[in-house]
Amino acid sequence: GAVVSQHPSRVICKSGTSVKIECRSLDFQATTMFWYRQFPKKSLMLMATSNEGSKATYEQGVEKDKFLINHASLTLSTLTVTSAHPEDSSFYICSARVPRRGVGGNTIYFGEGSWLTVV
Amino acid sequence: GQQVMQIPQYQHVQEGEDFTTYCNSSTTLSNIQWYKQRPGGHPVFLIQLVKSGEVKKQKRLTFQFGEAKKNSSLHITATQTTDVGTYFCMNSGYALNFGKGTSLLVTP
Numbered sequence: 001g002a003v004v005s006q007h008p009s010r011v012i013c014k015s016g017t018s019v020k021i022e023c024r025s026l027d028f029q030a031t032t033m034f035w036y037r038q039f040p041k042k043s044l045m046l047m048a049t050s051n052e053g054s055k056a057t058y059e060q061g062v063e064k065d066k067f068l069i070n071h072a073s074l075t076l077s078t079l080t081v082t083s084a085h086p087e088d089s090s091f092y093i094c095s096a097r098v099p100r101r102g103v104g105g106n107t108i109y110f111g112e113g114s115w116l117t118v119v
Numbered sequence: 120g121q122q123v124m125q126i127p128q129y130q131h132v133q134e135g136e137d138f139t140t141y142c143n144s145s146t147t148l149s150n151i152q153w154y155k156q157r158p159g160g161h162p163v164f165l166i167q168l169v170k171s172g173e174v175k176k177q178k179r180l181t182f183q184f185g186e187a188k189k190n191s192s193l194h195i196t197a198t199q200t201t202d203v204g205t206y207f208c209m210n211s212g213y214a215l216n217f218g219k220g221t222s223l224l225v226t227p
Contacts, residue, residue, distance in 0.1 A: 043219045044162070044207070093161055108152065108209070113161040 003027060004096050006111025013084055013118055020080045021114045023094030029074035030096035038091045050077040084118040091115055123208055131224045138195040140221035142208035151184055151191040157204040198225045
């Protein structure tokens with residue numbers, strides 16, 4: 001079945017540095033990928049929609065200059081947290097839509113998530 | 120966009136008891152998907168419902184899509200400790216924000 005791979009699974013960085021998280025679709029082409037953030041015991045919060053070959057669409061309240069998204073190919077989207085601060089520590093998850101024709105919409109598969117800790 | 124509300128937010132049951140979570144929308148949904156997220160893990164796709172009144176089963180899990188396609192339910196029969204996690208529903212017309220999900224705790 002479709003698989004979405006996310007890397008790294010855990011990362012610790014110093015305050016003020018930047019961290020890049022990769023999201024790959026392993027056996028399908030994903031024209032659209034999604035980035036979420038999740039705080040402990042809270043629901044997923046959609047941050048942005050990543051579109052291959054074009055600019056990402058950010059949700060209200062998400063700083064696009066801080067959370068840089070690049071979707072340079074049909075199988076890779078990256079999220080870069082720039083000038084990270086401790087409050088950016090969180091669980092970041094990507095997902096990709098597996099396109100299917102006909103009635104039923106598109107199944108969405110999630111990456112394994114990345115735990116970011118900013119110290 | 121379409122907002123899917125989920126209830127209850129939390130549910131604590133004894134092992135062996137049944138569990139049900141509900142998703143409700145004010146508008147007709149093209150489909151509904153269910154996901155399970157274990158503590159510390161990522162959401163895993165469980166099932167997709169498309170047709171009005173559709174019922175699907177996966178072992179002890181029963182998924183139902185309402186006749187009006189405005190609500191859905193997930194029922195677990197005789198819960199086990201392995202059922203612990205948060206269950207989310209989502210309409211996959213567009214990956215909008217998930218509902219808050221229902222966190223299930225099962226105690227032996």
